[in-house]
Every structure is written in C-alpha cells, then in structure tokens.
Amino acid sequence: MSEQSVTDFRNRARAWLAENAPRRAAADDESGGPARADIAAQKAFQARLYDAGFAGLTWPTEYGGQGLTNAEQIAFGQEARDYALPVGAFFIGLGMPGPTILELGTEEQKRRYLPQMLRGEEIWCQLFSEPAAGSDVASLTTSAVRDGDGWVLNGQKVWTSGAQYSDYGAVLARTDPTVPKHNGITMFVVDMHAPGVTVRPLKVATGATPFNEVFFDQVRLPADAVIGEVNDGWRAAVVMLRNERVNIGTMGAPRTSPLSYHSLSSLAAKHGTADAGVGRKLAELYVRERSVSLFGQLLREEAMSGRDPGARGSVAKLAGAELGTFASLVAEQVLGPAVAASDSEEVWEVLNTALSMPGSSIAGGTNEIQRNIIGERVLGLPKDPGVDRSTPFNQLRVGTMRKD
Amino acid sequence: MALILTQDEEEFRDSVRRVVAERSPLSKLRELMSSGQPYDADVWKQLSALGLPSLVIPAEHGGAEAGYSVLSVALGELGAGLVASPLLAVTLAAGTLIKLGDQDAQSRLLPGIASGELIATLAAGGTGTARADGGTLTGELSPVLNAEQASVLLVPAADGDGVALFEVDAAAPGVEITPLPALDHSRSLARVRLNGAPGRRLSGDAAAAVDFAQDLANLALASEQVGAMAACLLMTAEYAKIRVAFGRPIGSFQGVKHRLAELWTTWELARAALRDAARAADERPDAFARAASVARIAVSASYVDAAVATVQLHGGIGFTWEHDAHLYQKNAMSQHALFGGEGEQLDRLTALLTARG
Numbered sequence: 001m002s003e004q005s006v007t008d009f010r011n012r013a014r015a016w017l018a019e020n021a022p023r024r025a026a027a028d029d030e031s032g033g034p035a036r037a038d039i040a041a042q043k044a045f046q047a048r049l050y051d052a053g054f055a056g057l058t059w060p061t062e063y064g065g066q067g068l069t070n071a072e073q074i075a076f077g078q079e080a081r082d083y084a085l086p087v088g089a090f091f092i093g094l095g096m097p098g099p100t101i102l103e104l105g106t107e108e109q110k111r112r113y114l115p116q117m118l119r120g121e122e123i124w125c126q127l128f129s130e131p132a133a134g135s136d137v138a139s140l141t142t143s144a145v146r147d148g149d150g151w152v153l154n155g156q157k158v159w160t161s162g163a164q165y166s167d168y169g170a171v172l173a174r175t176d177p178t179v180p181k182h183n184g185i186t187m188f189v190v191d192m193h194a195p196g197v198t199v200r201p202l203k204v205a206t207g208a209t210p211f212n213e214v215f216f217d218q219v220r221l222p223a224d225a226v227i228g229e230v231n232d233g234w235r236a237a238v239v240m241l242r243n244e245r246v247n248i249g250t251m252g253a254p255r256t257s258p259l260s261y262h263s264l265s266s267l268a269a270k271h272g273t274a275d276a277g278v279g280r281k282l283a284e285l286y287v288r289e290r291s292v293s294l295f296g297q298l299l300r301e302e303a304m305s306g307r308d309p310g311a312r313g314s315v316a317k318l319a320g321a322e323l324g325t326f327a328s329l330v331a332e333q334v335l336g337p338a339v340a341a342s343d344s345e346e347v348w349e350v351l352n353t354a355l356s357m358p359g360s361s362i363a364g365g366t367n368e369i370q371r372n373i374i375g376e377r378v379l380g381l382p383k384d385p386g387v388d389r390s391t392p393f394n395q396l397r398v399g400t401m402r403k404d
Numbered sequence: 405m406a407l408i409l410t411q412d413e414e415e416f417r418d419s420v421r422r423v424v425a426e427r428s429p430l431s432k433l434r435e436l437m438s439s440g441q442p443y444d445a446d447v448w449k450q451l452s453a454l455g456l457p458s459l460v461i462p463a464e465h466g467g468a469e470a471g472y473s474v475l476s477v478a479l480g481e482l483g484a485g486l487v488a489s490p491l492l493a494v495t496l497a498a499g500t501l502i503k504l505g506d507q508d509a510q511s512r513l514l515p516g517i518a519s520g521e522l523i524a525t526l527a528a529g530g531t532g533t534a535r536a537d538g539g540t541l542t543g544e545l546s547p548v549l550n551a552e553q554a555s556v557l558l559v560p561a562a563d564g565d566g567v568a569l570f571e572v573d574a575a576a577p578g579v580e581i582t583p584l585p586a587l588d589h590s591r592s593l594a595r596v597r598l599n600g601a602p603g604r605r606l607s608g609d610a611a612a613a614v615d616f617a618q619d620l621a622n623l624a625l626a627s628e629q630v631g632a633m634a635a636c637l638l639m640t641a642e643y644a645k646i647r648v649a650f651g652r653p654i655g656s657f658q659g660v661k662h663r664l665a666e667l668w669t670t671w672e673l674a675r676a677a678l679r680d681a682a683r684a685a686d687e688r689p690d691a692f693a694r695a696a697s698v699a700r701i702a703v704s705a706s707y708v709d710a711a712v713a714t715v716q717l718h719g720g721i722g723f724t725w726e727h728d729a730h731l732y733q734k735n736a737m738s739q740h741a742l743f744g745g746e747g748e749q750l751d752r753l754t755a756l757l758t759a760r761g
Contacts, residue, residue, distance in 0.1 A: 152485045265757075286757060290680075291673035294407065298676045299406045315672045322669075323614065371461040372658070375667035379641040381655035 009068070012073040016052050017187025019082040019364070031195065039123070039165050042089045046085055049087065056118040059102060064115035073138070086395045092162055093117050093124030097170040100187075100240045104228040109189070113168070114159075125166035125192070127214060128155040128237065132399025134362075135369050136388075137172070138181045138234060144173035144188060144221060151175075153190065153219040159363070163199045163212040166192045170240065172233055174393065181393040183235035187240075188225045191251040195219070206355045241365065242313070258346075258353045259327035261286040268334045288326060292319045311377035318370040321361035328354035407679040409477065423450050424485040430728050433486050433589055438525060440461040442553055442592030445501035448551040451482075451519025457494045460502070465514035472620075473687035476678065483628025484635040486731055488590040492522050492624055493549035496617050497524035497558050503616040504569055504608035513571075524556040525549050526617055527596050529743040534561040534570075540578070540600045541570055547593035547742075552583045557596065559603060560614045569610040570603030578602065588738035589731065592656050618752075619693045622700035626721045629700075629739050630678050633671050633707040635733050636714040640664060643718055661715055667710045674703035697753040704749070706742050711736035 004362030049055045050064070057073045059065025066072075098117050101109055116122040134139040142155025153173055163169065169190045190197070196219040201209040228236040257263065265282050296316055299309050331350050332339050338347050361367045375381040388396055409417070428447045436444065451457075459475040461467025482489060498517050501510055516522025527534070527545045536544030541561050551557065557572040557579070564615065572579060578601035583594045641664055644655030654660050681699035684692045712756040714724040722729040743751065 171414070179590070229753050279754050280747065283750040283753045283757070284701070285679070286753065288673070290698050291677040292675035293700045294680050295673050298407045298679065301406055305408060311457055312672070315669050318665075318669050319673055368658075371662040371665035374668055375655070375661035379646055379655075379668060381638075381641060381661050384655045384656050385652060 004202065006071045009072045010079060013054060013076050013079045016054065017025060017079055020048060020052070020086055021080070024082050024084040038086065039089055043120040044125075045086045045145050046090055046118075047184065049085075050119045056098075056114075059098075059114065059118070063102070063110050064118040071304055084163040087120075088163060089123050089165060090117070090120060092126055093122075096126050096240045097124045097168075100170065100236055101227060102335070103239055104236050106224070109227065117167075121388060122167040123165055125160050125162045125169045126240065127160055127163075127169045127171040127190070128232055128240075129159045130156060131158055132401070135366050136398075137237065138185065139322070139388075139393075139396070140172055140174060140185065141398065142171070142173045142216065143177075144175050146175075147220070150221075150225040151188070151225070153196075153216045153221055155216050157214040157216075158202065158211075160199075160212045160214050161210065163192065163214050164201065164372050168192060169214075170227065172237055172342075175233075176231055178392050179231075180390055181388060181396060182234040184231055184393055185225040185237070186230050187233040187236040188221050189227060190216070190219065190221060190225070199266055204356075205358070206352050208356075219404040258350045259324065259331055259357075261289050264327070264331055264334050264350075265357065267350070273334055273336060275333050275336065278330075278333050281333055285327055285330045288323050292316075292323050295319060312375040314365070314370045315378065317364060318367055321357075321367055321370075322358050324357040328357050410678075411475050413474055416474055417481060420451075420454060420456075420478045420481040421642060423454060423479050423598050424487055428487045429487060430486060430731065433488060433731060436488055437589045441549065443490065447487065448489055450615045451487075451489055451491065454478075456491055457498070458518035458519045460495065460504070460638055461498055461514050461518045465510055466513065466518040468518075472623065473679075473682040476623060476682035476683070476685075479624055479627035480631030483631030486590045486632065486735055490525075490550040492554060492628070493525040493554065494520075494523060494623075494746075495624055496526045496528075496549070496621055499605075499620040500526050500558055500569065500613045500617045502612065504606060504613040506606040506608045508604060509571060518587060522556065523554045525551055525554040526557060527551070527557050527559045528614060528617060529621060534559050534598055535607070535622070536561040536563040536568060536570060536603065537600075539602055539605070541572065541598040541603045542600055544595065544597050546595035547584055547586075549594045550592050550593060550634045551581050551594035551596050558606075559596075559598070560610060561603070563605070566718065567610045567614065568599075569606045569608070569613060571606055572598070572603045577601050586715060586738070588735045590735060591738055615693075618743060619696045621686075622696035622749075623678075623685055623692075625739055626674070626678050626681065626696070626699040626744060629703045629707040629736070630671070630675050632732060632739075633674070633703060633749060634734060636707075636710045636729075636736075637664060637671060639668055639728070640714045640717050647719075656716075663713055663717065667706065667713060670706040671703075671710070674699065674706060677702040694753070694756045697756060700744075701746075701749050705746055708736045708740050709735075 046055065054067055054076060056065035057068045057076060058070060058313065060068040088173050094117060098114060101113055117124060128137050130142060142153065142157065144151040144153050155173065163397045169192050171188050171190045172185055173188060174184055174188040191373050196217040198215040200213045202213050204211065261282060264285065268278055268282065299312060299316060303309055331354050335347060335350065339351065376383055412582050427450050428444065432444060436659045454580060455468045456478050458466065458468040459470045459478065460472055461469065463469045482491060494517050498514060501513060513522065517524055525548060527548045529549065530545060530547045532543060532545040534541050534545060541559055543561065557574050559572050560567055561570055574581065576726045578599045580597040580599065581594050641655065644660050645653050645662065646655055677699040681695040684695040715729045715733055718727065718729055721727050
C-alpha cells in the first residue's frame with residue numbers, strides 16, 4: 001500500500017466527514033448506550049458510511065468490505081476523532097462478532113451476516129458473561145443440547161450491551177459438561193427475536209441502565225448456527241476477546257471527558273481549591289494521560305510497521321482503566337466538599353463519570369485478568385497451575401456455589 | 405513524527421549494546437568499586453570511538469550531529485548496564501554551550517568534548533549557588549557530575565541583576581573540588597567550592613541555556629532510567645521463572661506476577677513518553693521542555709519502585725552484596741534525586757503547562 005494512496009484516502013475521509021458527520025460535543029463522551037429511539041438514525045448513518053466506502057475498511061470486498069489495510073483504518077480513526085459518529089450500536093458487532101465470523105465462520109455465514117452488518121441493516125451483540133462466569137468465563141453454564149438437527153438453548157447471560165436493540169447475538173454455551181471446561185463450549189449465532197429470548201435492562205451504580213440481562217428459555221438453534229466447530233467454542237471466544245481488547249485499548253480518552261486534565265484543571269482554576277496538593281496531582285494526571293495516549297500511538301505505529309502488538313493491547317487496556325481510577329481521585333481532591341453534596345450540574349457530571357470508572361476496570365477483562373495476561377504473555381511468567389483445566393466441568397464448583 | 409525507532413537508531417542501539425555487553429558488564433562496575441576508579445578509561449575510549457559524546461554536537465565543531473533521539477537510545481543502553489562514564493556530564497556541558505551560542509567557547513571546547521578527550525561538566529543539578537564579582541567566582545555547588553575528572557567547569561553564577569555562565573579551569577587557584585562518597589557506584593560526584601576563582605564570562609542568554617540544560621538532563625536521565633528499569637524488571641521476571649517455592653515457579657503466583665505486570669505497564673508508558681521527548685528535542689523544540697518533563701516524571705519514581713521490587717521479589721538473595729539488585733536500587737535513588745526531585749519536577753511541569761495556557 002503506497003503512502004500516496006493512504007494520503008488520498010485520508011483526504012477523501014476528511015472531506016466526507018466534514019460534509020456528513022456531526023462534531024463531538026462534551027456531553028457525548030460519557031453517555032451510555034444509544035437509546036432505542038436513536039436506532040433508526042444510526043442505521044441510516046451506517047448505511048451512508050457504507051455507501052461512501054468507509055465501512056469495513058479492512059474486510060474483504062466479497063463480504064461488503066473495502067479490502068484496505070490497517071493504514072487506512074488508522075487514518076480514518078484519526079480523521080474521525082473529533083466527530084461523534086452516530087454508529088455506537090454497531091461498535092460491538094463490527095468489532096467482535098464480525099471479525100470472529102470473518103476468521104472462523106463458514107462461507108454461508110460470512111455471506112449471510114457480514115454485508116448486512118456493514119450496511120447497518122442488522123445489529124449484533126455478544127453474549128459471554130454470566131452471573132457465575134465473569135473473569136472465568138469458561139465456567140459458563142448456559143447449555144445447548146442437541147435436538148434433531150439443531151440445538152435447544154437454556155440459561156442466563158449478563159452485562160450484554162445493546163441486547164435490547166440487537167437482531168443477532170454471538171452466544172457461548174456448554175455443549176459437553178463431562179469434559180474439562182474449556183473443551184465443552186460451542187459458539188452459536190442466536191436470533192435475538194426468537195421465541196424464548198427475554199431481555200431485561202440492568203441498572204448499574206450510577207443509576208443508568210447501559211447493559212442487559214438476557215434469558216434463554218428453550219430457544220431453538222438451527223444446525224448452521226454453530227460458529228467454528230462444536231466444542232471448540234473457547235478458541236472462537238479467545239479470538240473474539242482479543243478483538244475486544246484491541247477495540248477498547250485503542251479508543252483513548254477524549255480531551256472533553258469530565259475527568260481529563262484539561263477539564264479538571266479548568267474546574268480547579270474556576271472554583272479555586274483549598275487543597276494545596278491539588279496542583280501537583282493535576283500535573284501527575286497530565287503525565288499519566290499523556291503517556292497513556294503516547295503508548296497508544298506507539299502501538300498503532302508498531303502495528304502499521306507490521307509488528308504484532310501481541311498481548312500488549314492488555315497494557316493499553318490496564319493503563320487506561322488505571323488512569324480513570326487515578327483521575328477520579330484527583331477529581332475528588334479538586335471538588336473538595338462538593339463531592340458530598342452539590343446542586344451544580346458540572347459537579348454531577350464529574351461525579352457520575354467517576355462513579356462509572358469501575359466499569360472500565362471490570363469490562364472487557366478485569367484489571368486482575370489483564371495483569372495475568374501481561375505477566376504471562378508479555379513477560380513470559382508461568383501460568384497458575386489450576387485444577388480447573390483438567391477436571392471434567394460437571395465436577396467443578398463455579399461462581400459462589402457452595403462446597404457441600 | 406514517529407515514536408518508533410528508525411532502522412538506523414535500532415542498529416546504533418545494537419552496537420552500543422554489544423560494547424556494553426563485551427566491555428562493561430556489571431562485573432566491571434564491581435571492579436571500579438574495589439579500585440575506587442570513577443570509570444574505566446578504556447571503556448570511555450570505546451564509547452567515544454562509537455561517537456557517543458559527539459552525537460548532539462554540530463559537524464562544524466567536530467560532532468556527529470546525529471541528534472538527541474540517537475543520544476537517548478545510547479543512554480538507554482548505558483543505563484541498562486549501569487555503565488560508569490562521564491557521558492551525562494559532557495552531554496549537559498555540550499548542550500549548554502550549544503544553546504548559549506558563544507561561538508568562541510563552542511570552537512574552543514566542543515571539538516574536545518566530541519572526541520571524548522575533554523571532560524567538561526555543568527556545575528548544576530544539586531544545591532548551592534555561585535556569584536560573580538568582576539572576573540572571579542565565589543560559592544559552593546554540590547553534588548556536581550564528574551567534577552573531579554573535569555578540566556573545565558561551566559558555572560552559572562549570579563552576576564549583577566542576572567545570571568551568567570562562566571568557564572572555569574578546574575585546576576585554577578581558588579577552585580576546590582572534593583569527591584563525595586556517592587550512593588550510586590556508577591556516578592562520580594563531587595563538591596565544588598569556589599573562593600575567588602577566576603572565570604571567563606561567556607556571552608549569550610545564560611538563563612535560557614541553564615533552563616535548556618535542565619530539559620536535557622530530564623531527557624538524558626529519563627533515557628538512562630527507562631533502560632535501567634527494563635533491565636531490573638527483565639532480570640526479576642527471569643528469576644521468577646526459575647525460582648521454585650511451594651512446588652511452583654514463584655512467577656506463577658499472582659502476588660509476584662501482578663506486581664511485575666503493574667511495573668511493566670508503567671514502564672511501557674514511560675518509554676512511550678521518552679520516545680516523544682527524544683523526538684521533540686530534534687523536531688519540535690517548542691514542545692521539548694514539556695515532553696522531557698513528562699518523560700522524567702513518568703519514569704523516575706517508577707524506576708525506584710521497580711528497583712525496590714527487584715530486591716523484594718528476589719527475596720533474601722536480592723538483599724545480599726553479591727547480588728546486582730542493590731546496584732540498581734542505589735542508581736534509582738540517586739537518579740531520582742539529581743536535577744530536580746519529584747516535587748520540583750511536578751511544580752516545573754505545572755509552570756510549563758500554565759505558561760502554555
């Protein structure tokens with residue numbers, strides 16, 4: 001790919017965005033999932049993006065993609081940074097199930113699902129976590145039992161973003177409980193409109209409902225719903241989680257976030273502060289924010305020069321989450337007693353953002369899991385020799401199950 | 405402007421790494437500790453032959469004019485190997501002279517510095533001040549890098565209403581240099597007392613030159629610290645793979661694994677900040693002060709953490725004299741204190757950010 005063609009592409013993207021996309025406003029950054037009412041508008045925007053040749057940049061042309069390289073993908077991301085593209089509903093599908101189907105799906109699955117995803121006609125969600133299977137997602141107990149040619153799905157999923165407006169989901173289910181836990185899982189495509197699928201909003205600590213619980217009660221799955229091989233779903237899950245981490249790790253914190261150095265130092269300057277240590281804390285926040293962003297840039301440069309970032313996406317993910325936690329502490333110092341009670345909207349914006357920070361250190365693999373990954377796959381430290389890898393799943397305890 | 409190393413930079417890094425491995429392994433530092441020598445003259449010749457003291461010096465003064473990014477890469481290798489050398493001292497002296505712009509002084513001093521034959525040092529980075537009275541200087545500055553080996557001292561001194569930079573012959577009457585017991589065995593530091601010592605007043609904006617020297621010290625120290633911090637963490641990770649306790653390698657325990665992963669994450673961020681500072685020095689002079697400050701703050705305290713963790717995670721063996729962990733710990737503590745400790749660095753960054761608006 002020549003530099004000139006990337007430059008041409010960048011110019012084309014810049015012109016199209018200026019013409020068609022809404023600019024980012026401060027309020028966009030921390031709002032949760034898009035409301036149901038927005039979905040029609042999002043589908044329309046995604047279709048325009050597709051028609052203009054900016055959807056699925058690195059996906060093969062036979063499945064509706066543009067067949068371009070990471071260089072164009074990165075160029076588009078940079079050009080789009082100051083815009084609030086109304087395509088949040090497609091973020092998960094295009095970032096996780098999409099690439100997984102591209103890598104492991106059958107020819108029929110690719111032709112059936114990928115173009116529709118890119119054109120914004122069908123929205124996807126990802127159904128992995130369960131009440132008793134979070135970090136240890138391979139302990140999942142949702143089951144799929146063979147029934148004639150197809151399968152019957154039963155169980156509960158949790159923390160599912162976008163389930164309320166999704167058409168399809170990529171779901172992990174146990175298909176053989178008599179073998180060790182990683183060996184008895186299969187990934188399926190599930191029709192979210194099928195009988196027996198129930199979606200309920202899940203209220204989190206901030207009072208918002210950005211996620212859902214999803215219940216499956218005797219949901220029938222056809223034989224061709226399997227993604228990859230039967231009982232080889234863990235491999236598919238690993239492919240998808242890797243895509244998730246790259247997705248989250250490279251997002252970066254916008255300058256307009258209420259917890260950015262820029263916002264908090266303006267707030268401190270405007271309201272003054274009684275705390276003499278705040279100045280130094282703000283400087284430290286600047287250092288951390290800047291280094292996290294520079295590390296993201298370094299990873300992107302390495303990827304463009306053909307070096308596999310490997311598990312270092314986990315470094316970006318962990319560093320980003322820890323930055324959020326640190327920024328919340330600095331925010332508390334800046335706000336002073338207003339943390340306890342305030343009638344200022346500005347203060348509440350900061351507080352709600354701070355309260356939402358644990359989300360980033362839990363979602364997409366907790367900080368603890370990221371540290372395992374960095375220790376094992378970046379530094380090469382040995383894995384924890386747990387018993388769970390060799391014991392048949394039906395002899396293991398999961399979640400908060402009692403011992404007796 | 406790319407943060408990743410160019411191919412030339414990678415190749416240069418590899419040649420410095422080879423010289424360090426062959427000519428100055430950690431056992432060399434222990435030899436110096438027993439002999440009391442500040443650095444090995446042959447090693448310094450080797451490093452000079454590689455062009456290290458000449459990297460930022462313009463070609464017209466005998467320099468390689470290779471730039472600050474290459475210098476940063478080289479300093480990283482010396483830092484990783486705790487190589488004792490006067491490179492930091494001569495780099496800061498050269499950088500100050502280049503920024504000051506006194507043509508005579510540059511022609512007189514830079515060629516010698518570039519070849520490695522002239523040791524010059526900037527009398528700054530610790531505590532104390534000097535003042536000028538006519539052509540003589542009085543005051544006390546401590547600690548000063550490689551003052552005992554230097555033939556030329558560059559002394560910032562209060563002169564009337566402002567500050568000026570003076571070139572002082574280290575052998576002149578009224579110059580008293582006392583070597584100080586240094587915490588870090590790879591650093592040679594001394595107290596400089598000036599009692600009416602003769603100094604040659606150099607022309608140029610001394611305040612700006614001294615300010616630039618602080619930025620350069622931040623870049624140079626951060627380069628060494630990033631190199632040394634990686635060396636600590638890799639050494640500890642290797643040990644955690646082979647040391648067994650309770651029937652498993654200790655690196656499989658999360659108490660060990662997570663501590664290392666956490667420090668490695670901090671290191672990755674610091675290295676990215678360092679690459680930005682090194683590029684800024686060459687390509688965006690307006691952004692250099694801020695970028696160098698960010699890099700130094702990002703690594704300085706973290707390297708101390710990593711060095712302490714190196715002792716801790718090695719357990720008892722890490723606390724022995726024969727183990728290398730204490731060499732890094734002492735280096736880390738010393739580096740963290742020179743040319744502005746943590747509070748000073750944060751206040752300086754605040755000032756830089758506020759000035760930018």
